[in-house]
Amino acid sequence: MSDLTIRSVETxxxxxxxxxxxxxxxxxxxxxxxxxxxxxxxxxxxxxxEGVTPxxxxxxxxxxxxxQVLVEKYLAPVAVGRRVDEIPAVLxxxxxxxxxxxxxxxxxxxxxxxxxxxxxxxxxxxxxxxAVRDSIECTWALGAMPLxxxxxxxxxxxxxxxxxxFKLKMGALEPAEDVARIAALAERLNGRAGLRVDINARWDRxxxxxxxxxxxxxxxxxxxxPTPTEQVEVLAELNRSLPVQFMAxxxxxxxxxxxEVARRDAAGVIAVKTTKLGGLTRGKETVAIARAAGIACxxxxxxxxxxxxxxxxxxxxxxxxxxxGSELFGPLLLAETYxxxxxxxxxxxxxxxxxxxxxxxxxxxxxxxxxxx
Ligand SMILES: [Mg+2]
Numbered sequence: 001m002s003d004l005t006i007r008s009v010e011t012x013x014x015x016x017x018x019x020x021x022x023x024x025x026x027x028x029x030x031x032x033x034x035x036x037x038x039x040x041x042x043x044x045x046x047x048x049x050e051g052v053t054p055x056x057x058x059x060x061x062x063x064x065x066x067x068q069v070l071v072e073k074y075l076a077p078v079a080v081g082r083r084v085d086e087i088p089a090v091l092x093x094x095x096x097x098x099x100x101x102x103x104x105x106x107x108x109x110x111x112x113x114x115x116x117x118x119x120x121x122x123x124x125x126x127x128x129x130x131a132v133r134d135s136i137e138c139t140w141a142l143g144a145m146p147l148x149x150x151x152x153x154x155x156x157x158x159x160x161x162x163x164x165x166f167k168l169k170m171g172a173l174e175p176a177e178d179v180a181r182i183a184a185l186a187e188r189l190n191g192r193a194g195l196r197v198d199i200n201a202r203w204d205r206x207x208x209x210x211x212x213x214x215x216x217x218x219x220x221x222x223x224x225x226p227t228p229t230e231q232v233e234v235l236a237e238l239n240r241s242l243p244v245q246f247m248a249x250x251x252x253x254x255x256x257x258x259x260e261v262a263r264r265d266a267a268g269v270i271a272v273k274t275t276k277l278g279g280l281t282r283g284k285e286t287v288a289i290a291r292a293a294g295i296a297c298x299x300x301x302x303x304x305x306x307x308x309x310x311x312x313x314x315x316x317x318x319x320x321x322x323x324x325g326s327e328l329f330g331p332l333l334l335a336e337t338y339x340x341x342x343x344x345x346x347x348x349x350x351x352x353x354x355x356x357x358x359x360x361x362x363x364x365x366x367x368x369x370x371x372x373x
Contacts, residue, residue, distance in 0.1 A: 004043075004083040006042075009040075009111075011037050011068050012372070013372040014036055014338065015370055017334070022143060022303065024054060026202075036050060041119060047110075051064060052064070052303060079112070087112055090108075091279070103275050103278075105278040107308075110279055110280060124358055129318050132319070137348055138328055140329055141167045147188065162348065166194065166196070167198060168197050216243060222244070225250050231251075248271065251267075270296070271300035272290075272322070274311050296323050298324040299313070306338070306343060309343065310343065337363070
């Protein structure tokens with residue numbers, strides 16, 4: 001029997017180039033910084049997790065650099081000496097030494113799940129209750145580019161049947177200009193593809209009331225987090241007044257936040273990210289609350305690489321509550337990878353791999369090459 005006691009926790013920051021600059025409301029990323037966390041058991045089994053935030057600390061206050069400090073100095077010491085199959089106990093211990101810091105906690109918790117599953121020679125999804133599906137619909141995010149280029153990219157991806165719905169980032173331009181850009185795209189596509197927008201909490205209540213109706217009119221199928229993180233009541237007001245689906249992302253960073261969204265009827269969909277929530281366990285708890293409230297869940301991304309994406313994919317395929325698809329496209333934005341087998345994206349869906357743990361092996365040469373010195 002494998003000794004599941006954690007012998008060591010190690011971290012390194014990888015800088016992996018992106019296929020193109022990825023524009024957010026307030027920043028543009030050209031490479032993805034990934035904190036790679038490894039957990040090694042006394043029997044020598046190694047599990048991996050990723051600490052990833054979307055383009056730095058602007059989203060939720062954490063970055064690869066802050067996560068490295070939290071893991072090395074505070075989280076690893078309370079995990080070492082415990083067993084990888086004692087996840088709730090380790091999560092409680094982590095709560096005792098770090099408030100919030102959920103992206104960092106997720107990286108370590110996922111590495112524990114990977115090591116535990118590898119030690120048992122089962123996939124991570126088996127530890128989450130087993131698969132209810134072996135793939136999930138996967139939307140694609142378009143970069144900020146001219147209209148004709150957006151139409152060409154959508155047509156190409158639909159012709160290849162890689163994606164069937166598309167997400168557009170908003171919030172970087174003046175609202176009227178931003179809405180006109182999206183409405184023009186919707187008109188050109190004429191219903192051929194589903195369009196969703198993410199405003200990343202950049203609009204105040206007034207701006208949202210003035211400009212959201214035009215997006216609804218244009219046929220946008222889902223509006224993600226238009227208004228500030230803490231203002232759940234404003235999201236609720238919009239959700240009641242406009243005939244469109246709203247998705248809460250920044251406003252749900254814990255199971256309790258999901259409860260608040262449910263109580264206030266603030267959204268029809270919750271963006272569930274293993275990163276922002278603090279890992280697979282908190283992800284499961286969040287989905288349970290959403291399901292009980294009749295809120296759909298979307299398997300969302302912080303632009304994780306292959307390891308973090310697979311963790312979210314195992315959860316999305318083990319929880320029936322993920323009934324609004326996924327945006328687990330992070331690895332497709334990376335110009336190069338650091339695992340030996342790429343994740344399969346086909347027929348508009350992302351597919352679970354076979355094999356123990358998260359289901360991939362690291363390409364150690366690539367890991368060395370991307371490691372920040
Ligand atoms: Mg979002």
